[in-house]
Amino acid sequence: MIRLHFTAEDLCRITLAPAANALAETVLGARLGLRPGGRGGGGRNPGQTRRTRSAVREWDRSPRGGPGLRAGVLAELLAEDGFVPDFLLQPGIQDLSGALEAAVATPVERLALDLGIPEAEGWNGGLVRPGRWARELAQGSPAASRALLHETRDFFARRVEPLWPRIRRDILADRALRSEMLLRxxxxxxxxxLGTTWRWRYPTLHLPSASTYDVPLCGRGLLLVPSWFATGPSVMYRPEAATVLVHPLYEAAGEGAEGDERPEALAALLGRTRARVLALLRTPATTTALAERAGVSLPAASHHAGVLRAAGLVDTVRTGTAVLHSLTPLGHSLLAGTAP
Structure with missing residues (x-):
């Protein structure tokens, strides 16, 4: 379990990334392609079982997704248990060229710490067995830096750029949904x-992980970075700035949830309106927002949510003066057609 500990100052300093981050998407896409079935970790959260969105699974099976990253420095940096070194996450720079230049300009001392090289000089939270490329990169080798630049640009051009318009659109949709949650x-x-298996209990956000870390935010806040390719949370601690949390998109933001046929298939079981309400809750909503989306009255929305909650398909929590409804894992499975 990774635990992010908030202070009152941190709660006032939560920000949303303004747009898709090209370097982060390239690195996370490359990491996914290195692992059969889209299994991976990330940042300081390796070793966890992840849930991959259907759009990403489709990409992973396509000719431009899946295995195929050439052996080299980028593959080596991502090859150990889903680890992603912090210097490859440049959350303040959205364009690929600028982020890559910042990444290769990382001081060698920081590179060594990120990669766990040498292990005796810092926390060994990096690669388990750093290879030749990683060691040369951490020693400031110009050849290793050039190889990293070339391989990352090549992977983006071949595998990510064809999908870039969709990735940007889906990430902006996710940002809008998070903003709605914040406003309402x-x-x-x-x-x-933030996540179906994540747990917020003031003042701590609990993120499932095979390892245990406690991360105090220290009043510097939290930057939320949505990712099209992320299959779980990645945490980047920055002692001089806000901690970064890379998180998967809402399923609805990238899947076109309202346009699929599953609610029609469930209509005979739940009733047409209730099946639609269940589908709409792929994106969590207050009772007021749910009524607006479903085109029903406020009492009707509350009633439908209550029935679905009693069936174990919806979870409801109170947030201040409002209540917030979201799907349970069983609700997600039923919509996906995978419920036992």
Whole structure:
């Protein structure tokens, strides 16, 4: 379990990334392609079982996704248990060229710490067995830096750029949804709905992980970075700035949830309106927002949510003066057609 500990100052300093981050998407896409079935870790959160969105699974099976990253410095940096070194996450620079230049300009002392090289000089949270490329990069080798630049640009051009318009659109949609949560339910609603298996209990956000870390935010806040390719959380601690949390998109933001046929298939079981309400809750909503989306009255929305909650398909939490409804894992499975 990774635990992010908030102070009152941190809760006032939660920000959303303005747009898709090209370097982060390239690195996370490359990491996914190195692992069969889209299994991976990330940042300081390796070794966890992840849930991959259907759009990403489709990309992973396509000719431009899946295995195929050439052996080299980028593959080596991502090859150990899903680890992503912090210097490859440049959260303040959205364009690929600028972020890559910043990454290769990282001081060698910082590179060595990120990669766990040498292990005796810092926390060994990096690669388990650093290879030749990683060691040369950490020693400031110009050849290793050029190789990293070339391989990352090549992977972006071949595998990510064809999807870039969709990735940018889906990430902007996710940002809009998070903003709606913040506007309608405040910080409590935003943190409660970040992930279906994540747990917010003031003042701590709990993220499932095979390892245990406690990360105090120290009043510097939290930057939320949505990712199209992320299959779980990645945490980047920055002692001089806000901690970064890279998180997967809402399923609805990238899947076109309202346009699929599953609610029609569930209509005979739940009723047409209730099946639609269930589908709409792929994106968590307050009762007021749910009524607006479904085109029903406020009492009707509350009633439908209550029935679905009693069936174990919806979870409801109070956030200040409002209540927030979201799907349970069973609700997600039923919509996906995978419920037992």
């Amino acid at each position: 339910g405040g910080v409590e609603a935003l943190l409660t709905t």
